[in-house]
Amino acid sequence: MSDELRAGIVEVGRRLWARGFVASNDGNISVRIGPDRLLVTPASVSKGFMTPDMMVVTDLQGRLVSGAPGRKPSSEILMHLEAYRLRPDVGAVVHAHPPLATGFAVAGIALDRAVLAEVVTTLGSIPIAEYGTPSTRELADSVAPYLRAHDGLLLANHGALALGADLFGAYYKMETIEHFARISLVARLLGREHVLSREEVTRLQNLRGTYGIASPAPICPDPLTDASVAEAVCQVVQAPEAPGERLVPAPVTPDPIDRDISVGADGEIRLTYAQLTALIDEAVREIGARRRT
Numbered sequence: 617m618s619d620e621l622r623a624g625i626v627e628v629g630r631r632l633w634a635r636g637f638v639a640s641n642d643g644n645i646s647v648r649i650g651p652d653r654l655l656v657t658p659a660s661v662s663k664g665f666m667t668p669d670m671m672v673v674t675d676l677q678g679r680l681v682s683g684a685p686g687r688k689p690s691s692e693i694l695m696h697l698e699a700y701r702l703r704p705d706v707g708a709v710v711h712a713h714p715p716l717a718t719g720f721a722v723a724g725i726a727l728d729r730a731v732l733a734e735v736v737t738t739l740g741s742i743p744i745a746e747y748g749t750p751s752t753r754e755l756a757d758s759v760a761p762y763l764r765a766h767d768g769l770l771l772a773n774h775g776a777l778a779l780g781a782d783l784f785g786a787y788y789k790m791e792t793i794e795h796f797a798r799i800s801l802v803a804r805l806l807g808r809e810h811v812l813s814r815e816e817v818t819r820l821q822n823l824r825g826t827y828g829i830a831s832p833a834p835i836c837p838d839p840l841t842d843a844s845v846a847e848a849v850c851q852v853v854q855a856p857e858a859p860g861e862r863l864v865p866a867p868v869t870p871d872p873i874d875r876d877i878s879v880g881a882d883g884e885i886r887l888t889y890a891q892l893t894a895l896i897d898e899a900v901r902e903i904g905a906r907r908r909t
C-alpha cells in the first residue's frame with residue numbers, strides 16, 4: 617500500500633513537472649495514510665525526478681516520523697495539515713504553480729464564472745485565498761477559510777492548491793484548474809465570455825447527485841450579501857439570472873470611440889491607439905457600405 621502510494625507520488629510529481637506546473641523545487645504533494653500519518657514529498661527536490669525512497673512520513677502535527685537520513689518534509693506542510701484538519705474527507709493534497717492559474721492568482725482574478733459545465737459540476741468555483749508568506753503559518757491561515765467549501769483554490773501571488781479523496785483525485789483537480797484558467801484566458805483574449813445562466817448552474821448542481829460527484833459544499837449562484845461568509849459555506853459561482861436561457865451572451869463592450877476622448881486646453885483632440893484604430897475601422901466599413909449601395 618505504502619509502496620504503491622510512494623510510486624504514485626513519484627508519478628504525480630513527474631506529471632506536474634512535465635506539464636510545466638512547477639519549476640525548480642516548487643510544489644508539494646501529500647497523502648493521508650492513517651489516522652495520524654501522512655506521506656509527504658521532501659523539501660528541496662525537483663518534483664520531476666523523485667524516487668519512492670525520498671518520501672517522508674509525518675504525523676498530523678507535521679512532526680517527522682520516518683524518512684531517509686537528511687530528508688525533511690516539504691516546507692509547505694502547514695498548509696497541507698490545515699486541509700487534513702478541516703476536511704476529514706480529504707485523502708490527498710497537491711500544491712503547484714501552474715503558470716496560467718497562477719497568472720490569474722497574480723492578477724487577483726478568481727476563476728469563479730460559470731462558463732464550463734464540467735468545472736461547475738466538479739469544482740464549482742475556484743476562489744483566491746489572500747496572500748500569505750509561503751511556508752509560514754500565515755499561508756495556512758489564509759487558505760483555511762476557503763478549505764471547507766472548496767477542492768480547488770488559487771493562492772494570491774503564489775500558485776494553486778487542489779484537494780482530493782485520493783492522490784490522483786487531487787492531481788486531476790490541479791489539471792482541471794490549469795485547463796480552466798487556459799480556456800478562460802483564451803475566451804477573454806477573444807473578447808467574449810458567454811456565461812451559463814443561474815438556472816443552468818442549478819441544473820448542473822443537480823447532476824452532482826446523479827453522477828455521485830462528491831463535493832464539500834453546494835454551489836450558490838445567487839448573489840449573497842457577505843461574500844466572505846458565503847465562501848466558507850458554499851461555492852460562489854457568478855451566473856447571471858436569465859429566465860429560460862441556458863447561456864447568457866457576454867456583455868457588449870462599450871464602443872471604444874465614444875469612451876474618454878480627451879480634448880486638450882488648446883482644443884486638440886487626443887485619441888488612444890485603440891480609439892484611433894476603431895475610428896479607422898469604422899471609416900473603412902462606411903466606405904465599403906457606400907460602395908455596395
Ligand SMILES: [Zn+2]
Pocket residue numbers: 642643692711712713750774775
Ligand atoms: Zn508554492
